[in-house]
Amino acid sequence: MEKALSELGHMDELAVQESPVHGMNATAKLLSTVVYILIVMSFDKYDLSGLIPMVLWPVLMYQMSGIPVRTCFYKLRIVLPLVMAVGLFNPFFDREIMLHLGNIGVSGGVISMLTLMLKGVLCLMASFLLVATTPFDSICAALRSMHFPATLTTLLLLTYRYVGVMTEELAVMTDAYHLRAPGQKGIHVSAWGSFLGQLLLRSMDRAQELYASMLLRGYHQHFHYAKHIPFRGSDAIYMALSCLFFILIRFCNVSELIGRLFVR
Amino acid sequence: MIEFENVSFAYEQGAPVIDNLSFTIGDGESVGLIGANGAGKSTIMKLLLGLVSGEGRIAVDGIEVNRDNLGKIRQKLGFVLQNSDNQMFMPTVFEDMMFAPLNYMVSREDAEKRVDEVLERLDLQYLKHKYNHKISGGEKRMAAIATVLAMEPEAVLMDEPTSALDPYNRRVVINTIRGLKQTKIITSHDLDMIMDTCDRVILISKGRIVADGSAEKILRDKALLEANRMELPLSLIHR
Numbered sequence: 001m002e003k004a005l006s007e008l009g010h011m012d013e014l015a016v017q018e019s020p021v022h023g024m025n026a027t028a029k030l031l032s033t034v035v036y037i038l039i040v041m042s043f044d045k046y047d048l049s050g051l052i053p054m055v056l057w058p059v060l061m062y063q064m065s066g067i068p069v070r071t072c073f074y075k076l077r078i079v080l081p082l083v084m085a086v087g088l089f090n091p092f093f094d095r096e097i098m099l100h101l102g103n104i105g106v107s108g109g110v111i112s113m114l115t116l117m118l119k120g121v122l123c124l125m126a127s128f129l130l131v132a133t134t135p136f137d138s139i140c141a142a143l144r145s146m147h148f149p150a151t152l153t154t155l156l157l158l159t160y161r162y163v164g165v166m167t168e169e170l171a172v173m174t175d176a177y178h179l180r181a182p183g184q185k186g187i188h189v190s191a192w193g194s195f196l197g198q199l200l201l202r203s204m205d206r207a208q209e210l211y212a213s214m215l216l217r218g219y220h221q222h223f224h225y226a227k228h229i230p231f232r233g234s235d236a237i238y239m240a241l242s243c244l245f246f247i248l249i250r251f252c253n254v255s256e257l258i259g260r261l262f263v264r
Numbered sequence: 265m266i267e268f269e270n271v272s273f274a275y276e277q278g279a280p281v282i283d284n285l286s287f288t289i290g291d292g293e294s295v296g297l298i299g300a301n302g303a304g305k306s307t308i309m310k311l312l313l314g315l316v317s318g319e320g321r322i323a324v325d326g327i328e329v330n331r332d333n334l335g336k337i338r339q340k341l342g343f344v345l346q347n348s349d350n351q352m353f354m355p356t357v358f359e360d361m362m363f364a365p366l367n368y369m370v371s372r373e374d375a376e377k378r379v380d381e382v383l384e385r386l387d388l389q390y391l392k393h394k395y396n397h398k399i400s401g402g403e404k405r406m407a408a409i410a411t412v413l414a415m416e417p418e419a420v421l422m423d424e425p426t427s428a429l430d431p432y433n434r435r436v437v438i439n440t441i442r443g444l445k446q447t448k449i450i451t452s453h454d455l456d457m458i459m460d461t462c463d464r465v466i467l468i469s470k471g472r473i474v475a476d477g478s479a480e481k482i483l484r485d486k487a488l489l490e491a492n493r494m495e496l497p498l499s500l501i502h503r
């Protein structure tokens with residue numbers, strides 16, 4: 001658990017690697033990701049078959065970026081179940097049979113559950129990819145260049161750093177705990193309260209000092225310092241192709257088309 | 265020039281941590297700020313940087329430290345924090361060193377030149393592309409000093425710059441500090457280092473100045489040092 005959380009931090013390490021995806025303009029990536037998420041969310045709650053082809057985009061992008069999809073699932077293994085849990089109750093509420101697979105009836109609830117889960121996973125995959133291929137400061141710079149309020153981008157940046165600090169503190173504190181509680185698995189319930197309190201206080205103190213240290217070195221809510229990759233023709237093509245792809249899948253039922261091809 | 269005039273400060277509603285403090289530090293002076301744990305050394309630096317604010321007047325080059333002038337003041341001052349973990353926030357040492365120059369509108373090329381020059385001066389080229397969360401405590405301290413030097417501030421404030429350093433790096437830092445033409449304020453419990461780097465020493469106890477004078481004089485005053493939980497610098501004992 002602690003290890004899983006601490007793996008959430010240090011995304012920077014992935015973001016400074018090099019690949020065609022890493023070398024793209026941050027705004028282009030940010031916009032494509034946002035459009036992707038919006039389109040994924042816009043699918044009907046029973047439209048599982050229509051949604052499935054949307055998997056192709058992230059899979060392709062992961063390929064191109066050299067980041068294994070497995071890394072995403074591994075790093076997000078704590079968040080994934082939460083996202084998946086969202087639709088868990090649908091099968092109990094919506095029992096109407098919608099589909100027959102052989103002689104097993106599949107209810108609408110099951111389909112909407114699967115659709116919701118897939119939506120969650122796809123959005124996570126896409127967001128993870130963005131953060132794993134773009135330094136966070138560059139994402140903030142892109143937001144600023146789109147006239148996002150400065151306070152909001154700063155807040156976002158600090159939240160990101162805060163998660164990093166908190167995961168570091170968590171690692172240090174669990175080590176300290178286990179050194180004085182040998183043979184214990186996990187942290188005893190009786191210590192949870194003080195542990196959590198300490199964790200928050202310590203992370204807050206550190207985050208505050210980190211922010212002070214940013215201010216002392218001239219941070220003024222602009223991101224001149226962030227790595228900037230200019231918007232080039234290739235970025236425009238990338239965005240156009242991505243959006244075309246999304247729209248195609250959204251408005252033509254591709255799996256049905258492919259299905260028909262095989263049936264004939 | 266750095267001026268403190270009747271400055272007092274307390275955290276929350278506690279007892280005063282800084283008590284009616286007054287001193288002036290001229291351009292190019294190197295001043296050692298010494299005193300027991302909890303004497304108020306770090307707090308003095310935070311007051312000067314406007315990270316906390318108290319009563320009285322603090323000014324840098326005639327500009328008063330207050331909300332409106334923070335930007336101007338902070339550009340003049342480079343601060344090495346006591347805890348280096350909280351100093352570095354960019355992914356790599358290189359990006360951290362570039363942060364301040366780029367914010368102050370130095371061109372990317374010039375900033376890179378500065379970074380390389382500082383890394384070489386500190387013999388740290390090998391750290392350039394390391395991740396900040398994957399370097400040792402001492403390396404982090406060295407990197408933190410490097411980020412501040414890359415800022416090329418008019419005055420350097422260092423809070424315990426040599427704690428956690430091995431003897432080689434300690435010597436590198438001492439020599440680097442000696443080579444700096446800027447105004448320097450250095451706190452440390454390493455009195456030998458203070459002796460090697462500072463001409464003047466201000467001794468603080470419970471937020472007040474107990475002694476202010478030449479390093480030569482104060483660091484040899486065994487009775488004064490011992491009364492303030494310190495010992496003579498080793499180099500003086502063995503002489």
Ligand SMILES: Nc1ncnc2c1ncn2[C@@H]1O[C@H](COP(=O)(O)OP(=O)(O)OP(=O)(O)O)[C@@H](O)[C@H]1O
Nearest residue numbers: 275276281299300301302303304305306307308346
């Ligand atoms: N954030 C804080 N909140 C409340 N009190 C504080 C805080 N930081 C420091 N103090 C108190 O202020 C006093 C002076 O602290 P300061 O950090 O300035 O000491 P110092 O001289 O730098 O000591 P050291 O040599 O241990 O670094 C101490 O008594 C300390 O307990």
Ligand SMILES: [Mg+2]
Nearest residue numbers: 305306346423
């Ligand atoms: Mg201190």
